[in-house]
Amino acid sequence: MRNIALLALVIITRTVCAQTYEELSGMLESASETAAVNRLKAQVANAAVDRLETESLSKTEQQKLKAEALAYCSDVQLGAMDLWFGDSVVTWGRLLLLDGKWVEARSMLLEQAEVLQNIEKNLTANGVPVSAISPLAGCRYHLGETYRIEFEESNELAPAVEALKHFYNVYIKYGDSPWGGVAQEKAAAAQVFIESRGKQVRIELGPHRDAFVANKFKLGARLTAQGKHEEAIDPMIDALNYFPESGKSIDALRNLGVCWFSLLAHDEALATVEYVCERFSADTNAPATVLAIGRQYLDSDAETAGQIFEHYLASFPDDPYRGDILSYFAWKAYKAEDWSEAVVRFQSLETALRAKGETGERLEKAVYIQAFCAKEPAGFDRFISEFPESELAPRVLGEKAQAQLVAGEFDAAFQTLETLSARYPESTAARTALAGLIVAAVEEQRFDIADQVLDRMLADKQAYGNSVYVSTGEALLKAAEFTLAEKAFAALVPETERSLYGCASAQFGQNRFEESFQTLEKLLAKNEATGFFFDARLMQARALVQLVRTNEAVAAYGEVAAAKQDYGVVFEMAQVLSDPEERLAAYQRIALLADPADEKNQPLIADSIAASLPLCLEQGKYELAIASTDQFATLFPKHEQLPIIGKYRKEAEHALVQ
Numbered sequence: 001m002r003n004i005a006l007l008a009l010v011i012i013t014r015t016v017c018a019q020t021y022e023e024l025s026g027m028l029e030s031a032s033e034t035a036a037v038n039r040l041k042a043q044v045a046n047a048a049v050d051r052l053e054t055e056s057l058s059k060t061e062q063q064k065l066k067a068e069a070l071a072y073c074s075d076v077q078l079g080a081m082d083l084w085f086g087d088s089v090v091t092w093g094r095l096l097l098l099d100g101k102w103v104e105a106r107s108m109l110l111e112q113a114e115v116l117q118n119i120e121k122n123l124t125a126n127g128v129p130v131s132a133i134s135p136l137a138g139c140r141y142h143l144g145e146t147y148r149i150e151f152e153e154s155n156e157l158a159p160a161v162e163a164l165k166h167f168y169n170v171y172i173k174y175g176d177s178p179w180g181g182v183a184q185e186k187a188a189a190a191q192v193f194i195e196s197r198g199k200q201v202r203i204e205l206g207p208h209r210d211a212f213v214a215n216k217f218k219l220g221a222r223l224t225a226q227g228k229h230e231e232a233i234d235p236m237i238d239a240l241n242y243f244p245e246s247g248k249s250i251d252a253l254r255n256l257g258v259c260w261f262s263l264l265a266h267d268e269a270l271a272t273v274e275y276v277c278e279r280f281s282a283d284t285n286a287p288a289t290v291l292a293i294g295r296q297y298l299d300s301d302a303e304t305a306g307q308i309f310e311h312y313l314a315s316f317p318d319d320p321y322r323g324d325i326l327s328y329f330a331w332k333a334y335k336a337e338d339w340s341e342a343v344v345r346f347q348s349l350e351t352a353l354r355a356k357g358e359t360g361e362r363l364e365k366a367v368y369i370q371a372f373c374a375k376e377p378a379g380f381d382r383f384i385s386e387f388p389e390s391e392l393a394p395r396v397l398g399e400k401a402q403a404q405l406v407a408g409e410f411d412a413a414f415q416t417l418e419t420l421s422a423r424y425p426e427s428t429a430a431r432t433a434l435a436g437l438i439v440a441a442v443e444e445q446r447f448d449i450a451d452q453v454l455d456r457m458l459a460d461k462q463a464y465g466n467s468v469y470v471s472t473g474e475a476l477l478k479a480a481e482f483t484l485a486e487k488a489f490a491a492l493v494p495e496t497e498r499s500l501y502g503c504a505s506a507q508f509g510q511n512r513f514e515e516s517f518q519t520l521e522k523l524l525a526k527n528e529a530t531g532f533f534f535d536a537r538l539m540q541a542r543a544l545v546q547l548v549r550t551n552e553a554v555a556a557y558g559e560v561a562a563a564k565q566d567y568g569v570v571f572e573m574a575q576v577l578s579d580p581e582e583r584l585a586a587y588q589r590i591a592l593l594a595d596p597a598d599e600k601n602q603p604l605i606a607d608s609i610a611a612s613l614p615l616c617l618e619q620g621k622y623e624l625a626i627a628s629t630d631q632f633a634t635l636f637p638k639h640e641q642l643p644i645i646g647k648y649r650k651e652a653e654h655a656l657v658q
Contacts, residue, residue, distance in 0.1 A: 019043075019047075020047065021044065021047035021048060021050070021051055024040060024043050024044045024047050025044055027040055028040040028041065028044055034079075038075075038076050038079050038080075038082075038084050039084050041072040041073075041075055041076050041084075041088075042072065042073075042076045042084035042085075042087045042088045042091070043087075044068070044069075044072055045068070045069040045070075045072040045073050045076075045088060045091045046087060046090075046091050048065040048066075048068055048069040048072075049065075049069055049091055049094045049095060049098070051065060052065055052066065052069075052095075052098055053094070053098070066095060066098075066099075069091060069095055070092070070095060072088070073088040073089075073091055073092045073095075076088040077089070081115055081118065081119060082119065083119060083123070083133065083135065085115070085119065085135075086115075086116045086119045086134075086135025086136075086138075086139075087135055087138075089108075089109070089112045089115075089116060089135060089139065090135055090138030090139055090142065092108060093105045093108060093109045093138075093139070093142040094138075094142060096108065097142060097145055097146070097149075102145070102146040102149045102150065103146070105142065105145075105146050106143060106146040106147075109139050109142060109143050109146075110143070112139070113136075113139055113143075116134075116135045116136045116139050117136060119134075119135060119136075120134045120135070120136050130174075131173065131174050131175065131176050131177060131215045131218065132174070132176045132177050132218075132219075132222070133177070134174060134177070136174070137170055137173075137174035137177040137178075137179050137180070138177075138178075138179055140166045140169050140170050140174075141166070141167070141170045141179035141182070141183050143166045144162075144163045144164075144165075144166030144167040144170065144183065144186060144187075144190075145163075145186075147159040147160070147162040147163035147166065148160075148163045148167075148186060148189075148190065150163075151163060151190070151193065157194065157197050157199070160190050160193045160194050160197075161190075161194060163186070163190045164187055164190040164191055164194060164201070167183045167184075167186045167187035167190060168183075168187045170183035171183040171184045171187055172215075173215070174215065175215030175216045175218070175219050175235075176215045176216075176218045176219030176222055176235075180215065180219060180235075181219075181234070181235065184238070216235060216238060216239035216242065216243070217236070217239045217248035217249075217251065217252050219232075219235040219239075220232045220235040220236030220239060220252055220255055220256075221251065221252070221255055223235065224236075224255040224258055224259060227262075229258070229259035229262040229263055230259070230263060232255065232259050233256070233259055233263075236252045236255060236256050236259075237256070239252055240252055240253070240256075244279070245279075249280070250276070250280060250283055250285045250286060250289050251285075251289075253272055253275065253276050253280075253289055254289040254292055254293065256272050257269050257272050257273065257289070257292065257293030257296070258292075258293070258296065260272060261293070261296045261297065266297075266301065266304045269293060269297075269304065269308070270304065270307055270308065270311075272293065273290050273293055273294070273308050273311050273312075274311060276289055276290055277290065277311050277312075277314070277315035277316075281315050281316070286315075286316070287312060287315075287316040287319040287321065288321075290308060290311060290312045290315070290316075291309075291312060291321060291325070293308055294308035294309050294312065302332075306329070306332075309325045309328065309329065312325055313325060313326070322352055323349065323352050323353060323356065323358075323362070326345065326348050326349040326352050327349055327362070329345045330342060330345035330346045330348075330349050330366070330369070332345075333345050334346075334369060334373070339373035339374070339375075340373075342369060342370075342373045343369075343370050343373045343374050346366045346367075346369045346370045346373070347370060349362075349366045350363065350366040350367060350370070353366060364383075364387050364390050364392060365392075367382065367383050367386065367387070368383055368392050368396060371383050371396065371399070372399060375399075375402075375403045375406065376403060377400050377403050377404055377407075377412075380396050380397070380399060380400035380403065381400070383396050384396055384397065384400075393423075393424070394420060394423075394424040394427035394428075394429035394430060395427075395429045397416055397417075397419060397420040397423070397424070397429065398417075398420060398429035398430065400416050401413045401414075401416040401417050401420065401437060402437075402440075404416060405437060405440040405441075405444075406440075408444065410440075410441060410444065410446045410449050411449075413437060413440075414437070414449055414452070414453075417430070417434060417437060417453075421456075431464055434453055434456060434457055434464075435457070435464060435468040435472075437449070437453050438450050438453040438454060438457065438468075438472050439468075439471060439472060439475065441453060442472060442475040442476055442479060442481075443475065445479060447476075447479070447481050447484060450472075450476070450481075450484060451484055454472070454484060454487060454488060454491075457469075457491070458487070458491055461491050461493050464491075466492045466493075466496070466499075469488050469489065469491045469492050469499075470488075470489070470492070470498055470499075470502070472488045473485045473486075473488035473489040473499075473502045473506075474502070476488060476506075477502065477505055477506060477509070480509065482505075482506040482507075482509035482510045483506070483510065485502065485505070485506040485509075486502075486503050486506035486507060486510075488502075489502030489503045489506060490503055497523055497526060497527065497530055497531075497532050498532075500519055500520070500522055500523040500526075501520070501523055501532050501535065501536060503519050504516045504517075504519040504520045504523065504536070504539060505539070507519060508539060508542070508543060511546075513543040513546045513547050514543070514547060516539065516540075516543050517540050517543040517544065517547070520536045520537075520539060520540050520543075521540075523536050524536055524537070533563060534560055534563055534564050534566075537556055537559055537560050537563070538556075538557075538560045538569060540556050541553050541556035541557045541560060541572070541573075542572075544556060545576055550576055550578060553576055554573060554576060554577060557569060557570075557572060557573035557576070558573065561573065567590045567593075567594045567601055567604050568604060570586055570589060570590055571586075571587075571590055571604050571607065571608060573586060574586035574587050574590075574608070574611070580615055580618065580619065581619065583615060584612055584615040584616065584619065584621075587608040587609070587611050587612035587615070588608075588612055588624075588628075590604055590605060590608035591605055591608045591609045591612065591628065591631065594608075596635050602635075602636075605635065606632065606635070606636055606639060606641070609628050609629075609631060609632045609645075610632070610641055610644070610645065612628060613625055613628060613629065613645070613648040614648070616628065616652070617648065617651055617652065617655070620655075622652040622653075622655045622656045623652075623656070625648060625649070625651075625652035626649055626652045626653065626656075629645050629646070629648055629649040629652070632645050633645065
């Protein structure tokens, strides 16, 4: 029970040390149990001295804090010889030093040293780690301070030697205490003074060596765990410099990597990783250390993470986690669509997996991705040969077919698809591959392949989305393969406006004008406000022209022109008008109303003027003819028809003179 109580005491000490003087004073006012009161008095006294040492206070405030600290120290020292008693002794010594009373401080601390040693022994006997909390650390540090003051004032060697002993004792035995770091600095200063007097200083750690090593590394670990990353750097570097090959070195280097990451010191983190890889490549804990440092960077700095993992791969070829890092690089390249890099990375991963005897999903994917990225049929064949029952097999055959298409090997691609359909008839890959094949075949004008594939697709219309038939039909229309295009558009289920328009276009291309007209009638009947109205009615007008149903054609052209201002439509309509006056009016409408600044209107204006001139002469409208020729010459001064236009002008002028 005593051991548990002391451990609890240690926890309390470490918890409250971060509380302020005001917070501790408030807690003391409400405390009632004797043990809690003694603890809080010791802590308030310590916090008061902290303020005196670090803050700029008025004399009144200084006197108040000193009196309070002395009173609390006296109260605590009337109680049990416990940790708080020891803390109060150290605090009292600090107060005396603040007043410059180093002689009195030394006397008091030496007088109480034996008591503090007994407190430390009691802690040790109960299994409590004392290097961070023993009151002897503060006692010996402040004893060193009294000797430091003495040798600096007297310039004598003897007190400098004593100061060095005390400071090194604290540094060696209590390195992770609040006094450890400053004791090292004071010891170094004392050593410089001693050596300046011609004396050689040799520090023998003796039986304290192990404790010193442990404390140095422990301080860095503790500060890292507390999130005090900047403070943790120096103790860990010191520890590593003193004991680079210690059993604690790997842990310290891992903590150092954590600190560098927190401080955004990426170059230093990389240097730490390089050091681990160079000095500890044979240490079984080294790979985990490098990985731990690298994984910190995954979300925030992928470039640094990648550099760290590259060091890992180069240094630890037999580590069991090597496959995970190879996989990281492989998938990173794949996601970035860096196919050549992905192939190399997945090859390395495959080699590592085979070396470990793996035969499962990871190996399958490694082989598959290599084939996918390289897009070479041989790679897909290798996968099928090794993993014929894999869930990826249908996809692999489909992608092999695509690779053959890209290479222009259409017959081979078709044969691969035959194999795919035979082995995996219900697979999505079979349908996707067929759709890709027909598009590629049309692009390469292999209409024999396209026809065969389309027939196979039509055997199961529901298996393919309408978008496949639409894109195929449009490509076939563009290639003027109207029979196949009509077959593709007719496959859409249910019938849509797009499929009807596509079918009508294919029928028109085959000179089946009446069928085209009727198909468009069906389209327009489905939706009067259809977005296809302009194109559909225009195609109907053109079909009616071919069917020599001129009046109907003119009416259709008129509807199109009313729906959308398009002078190209007006020009078409003018060409089929049977009444010469109406035809002239249509041409003049284009010549006078179309904007010549719009490049697409310029040839229409030129052709309309040229077509209107013989009509003007036929109808005796000579002045209009002359005005039109002037308009043409102004708008098109370099036009190839200018000589012909000039002849019409002369005819009109001659007619006016008669």
